[in-house]
Amino acid sequence: MTKTAPLTIFLAIVASACSRDAGTGGARDSSAARSNVAGSAAPVVAGAAAASPHIGPAGEWQMPAGDYANSRYSELAQITPANVRNLRAAWTFSTGVLRGHEGQPLVTGNTMYVVTPYPNVSYALDLAAEGQPLKWKARPENAQAAVGLACCDVVNRGAAFADGRIFYNLLDGHTVAIEAATGKLLWRTQMGSLAKGETMTMAPIVVKGKVIVGSSGGEMGVRGWIAALDAVSGRQLWKAFNIGPDADIKAGARFRHYYATDSSPNQGATSWPSTTWQQGGATVWGWISYDPALDLIYHGTSNPGPWNGAQRPGDNKWSASIIARDVNTGEMAWAFQPTPHDVWDYDAVNENILVDLPIGGRTRKALVHFDRNGFAYTMDRATGEVILAKAYVPMNWSTGVDLKTGRPVLDTAKIPYRGKKVTNICPSLEGGKNQQPAAFSPVTGLFYVPTNNLCMDFEARDVAYLPGTPYIGGNAPETGGPGGYRGEFMAWDATTGRKVWGIKEPYPVWGGALATKGGVVFYGTLDGWFKAVDARTGAVLWKFKVGSGVVGNPIAYTGPDGKEYVAVYSGIGGDMGLLIAGDVASNLPYDVRERGSTLPDISRWTSWGGMLFVFGL
Amino acid sequence: MRRIVPLALMLCLHTEACADSSAQEARTQGAQAAAPARPGDSTGRFVSHVQHIQPGGVPMPRGMALRNPYEGNAAAVATGAKLYVAYNCIDCHGADGSGAMGPSLADGRWHFGGTAPEVYESIFQGRPDGMPAWGSLLSSDQVWALVTYVRSLERGKNVTTENFSGATVERTGH
Numbered sequence: 001m002t003k004t005a006p007l008t009i010f011l012a013i014v015a016s017a018c019s020r021d022a023g024t025g026g027a028r029d030s031s032a033a034r035s036n037v038a039g040s041a042a043p044v045v046a047g048a049a050a051a052s053p054h055i056g057p058a059g060e061w062q063m064p065a066g067d068y069a070n071s072r073y074s075e076l077a078q079i080t081p082a083n084v085r086n087l088r089a090a091w092t093f094s095t096g097v098l099r100g101h102e103g104q105p106l107v108t109g110n111t112m113y114v115v116t117p118y119p120n121v122s123y124a125l126d127l128a129a130e131g132q133p134l135k136w137k138a139r140p141e142n143a144q145a146a147v148g149l150a151c152c153d154v155v156n157r158g159a160a161f162a163d164g165r166i167f168y169n170l171l172d173g174h175t176v177a178i179e180a181a182t183g184k185l186l187w188r189t190q191m192g193s194l195a196k197g198e199t200m201t202m203a204p205i206v207v208k209g210k211v212i213v214g215s216s217g218g219e220m221g222v223r224g225w226i227a228a229l230d231a232v233s234g235r236q237l238w239k240a241f242n243i244g245p246d247a248d249i250k251a252g253a254r255f256r257h258y259y260a261t262d263s264s265p266n267q268g269a270t271s272w273p274s275t276t277w278q279q280g281g282a283t284v285w286g287w288i289s290y291d292p293a294l295d296l297i298y299h300g301t302s303n304p305g306p307w308n309g310a311q312r313p314g315d316n317k318w319s320a321s322i323i324a325r326d327v328n329t330g331e332m333a334w335a336f337q338p339t340p341h342d343v344w345d346y347d348a349v350n351e352n353i354l355v356d357l358p359i360g361g362r363t364r365k366a367l368v369h370f371d372r373n374g375f376a377y378t379m380d381r382a383t384g385e386v387i388l389a390k391a392y393v394p395m396n397w398s399t400g401v402d403l404k405t406g407r408p409v410l411d412t413a414k415i416p417y418r419g420k421k422v423t424n425i426c427p428s429l430e431g432g433k434n435q436q437p438a439a440f441s442p443v444t445g446l447f448y449v450p451t452n453n454l455c456m457d458f459e460a461r462d463v464a465y466l467p468g469t470p471y472i473g474g475n476a477p478e479t480g481g482p483g484g485y486r487g488e489f490m491a492w493d494a495t496t497g498r499k500v501w502g503i504k505e506p507y508p509v510w511g512g513a514l515a516t517k518g519g520v521v522f523y524g525t526l527d528g529w530f531k532a533v534d535a536r537t538g539a540v541l542w543k544f545k546v547g548s549g550v551v552g553n554p555i556a557y558t559g560p561d562g563k564e565y566v567a568v569y570s571g572i573g574g575d576m577g578l579l580i581a582g583d584v585a586s587n588l589p590y591d592v593r594e595r596g597s598t599l600p601d602i603s604r605w606t607s608w609g610g611m612l613f614v615f616g617l
Numbered sequence: 618m619r620r621i622v623p624l625a626l627m628l629c630l631h632t633e634a635c636a637d638s639s640a641q642e643a644r645t646q647g648a649q650a651a652a653p654a655r656p657g658d659s660t661g662r663f664v665s666h667v668q669h670i671q672p673g674g675v676p677m678p679r680g681m682a683l684r685n686p687y688e689g690n691a692a693a694v695a696t697g698a699k700l701y702v703a704y705n706c707i708d709c710h711g712a713d714g715s716g717a718m719g720p721s722l723a724d725g726r727w728h729f730g731g732t733a734p735e736v737y738e739s740i741f742q743g744r745p746d747g748m749p750a751w752g753s754l755l756s757s758d759q760v761w762a763l764v765t766y767v768r769s770l771e772r773g774k775n776v777t778t779e780n781f782s783g784a785t786v787e788r789t790g791h
Contacts, residue, residue, distance in 0.1 A: 147747050464705070466705055470718065583779070593716040593721045
């Protein structure tokens, strides 16, 4: 994620772009739609429902997104717009680790489980005892060399709980299972190879006794894969690559193409020159969802490698794609590539939220995906058909999606090519949204989306493949996007593809969203505010300044006292905190960086620091 | 697969630089010199006053230190800059060494020492947080060219203070 530093370009607009309303939390835009919904008890989108229920009791949080649909919706309703102003910090916990605290806690019974960034320590906190003492602390072996192979900070996006076990990935390419009651390491399976540049950062999900995991390393010339492990033994049940011949990517009898252009055999290899697919990226570092009725899992794949597209002419399937697979076998059911021949680092790993939506007079089994490329896709999750695709952030690389082919219509002036520097491409390589997951509320029928508003210049160059080193071939310095703000937290109607309301933020909103039945939506900001918002109106009802910038995702749970609590990690980092923000670290006397040109004064508002915050009424 | 083969870059640089063998010899002798010369005190401890041993406090004996044959050599800086791109250093340490996946090389601060021999050893041996050991792939000449280049980046960029009270952030060094 290399960047040059055009500081001078930026200094002129810093003063206006960073006017912060004296800390009022950013200005809401004056969307006309907002007045239509304010004060109404009816859903904005009636008849919308998640494809699968919350897992476990309503007061627990057992899977990364709370359910298989990835809705990040809690049925708890004690905290409401009327009383949220009384929310206060209940207790906190320092993880002892710095760097980016992406991901979210889990809660089962009276225990909370958290996993830290590298070295991926896991803690079990006793919620029933005063002071929340540890039940256990586990530190699986985790090779230090992994630190230098992770492209975008040493993050971990959390664990999954099933059948008395906690499952998570280690940065060095292992998946571990830990006995939830005792902290005992049950198994530790090597899935990735550091020598090839493979690391693991994603949060597993567990479906029918299978732990679904995927690789990171799309900037290192790896060949991305997804796999299922037996939850009891740790044995690999299946593994599917996302690029290469049909047999390797498990595109066989079950594969159904929706678009005619996706019909040829072995396109995971033939859409690449020679054997370049062997270093082609397409990793699975984002979120995984599952539809129990269709028995399919859904995952995205990362950018193709290297960034320099001149070294890989062709569509580069199935990089930058959304893929549906049979959870039992890994067989591909369908695949769709939002960004064919990606040359902007527009990974398609963002979450796929499975919701049944009323569209065109009937209920569609939909998949809603806010892609890095700036389009929000509402798709048919059974077939891979794009029902609609609309821009949700300022963008200029494409003028729209052709629904006959599913392909974006390109502005050829925005295509980076070796030796030619292309300026002002929007969104930047961070995407309109990145890892920060959106939430869906059946109460309003709306999606709550943390977004970025950044643009970039892009200069590609040839790069040699050296195993275990970056395979990138491009510089892409970023600046704030149009409008004088760099992020926006918005409510989105996926049946029409329109923004209902938005809260503009001075920095990219790099933390995830939580929707609750009580009608309050929560999110955190890069400059360290944790905010509660009215789900219908977008009014900021409450906020609290946490210890460090938020790149993690809030959850809600019921404490042993029967009260609703909301928990979130603070701890700036990840791609935004480590590479883009610039000099926010203070614990590395040997690494004093230049001030980031993208977020030039973020270090005024926050420093590194990993801490859990828990709030209650 | 298109690959860049940057070997040609080094051909113009063959002069009197240390060969790999002499670098190895210097390290071996250095290790011997650092070992305790005395058998210990009367209590039988092998090392006395271990609490007073600070890393980096003992200079290499004269004549044993690695010496950069290209110190201040502009041509070596230019060659090092090309190698910095060709061997993907740029994508870990950032354009102009500004820092990315790996630490900044342009801040005048060094985790494992910033003298030419220390930087040589960091490149040659690798370092624990994922810095590869390039000694098996690069010639000694190439490593010295990289040393010369990355050490050229730090001038004027060592910043101590950020002051946020003004309209723009003032950064001052020493």
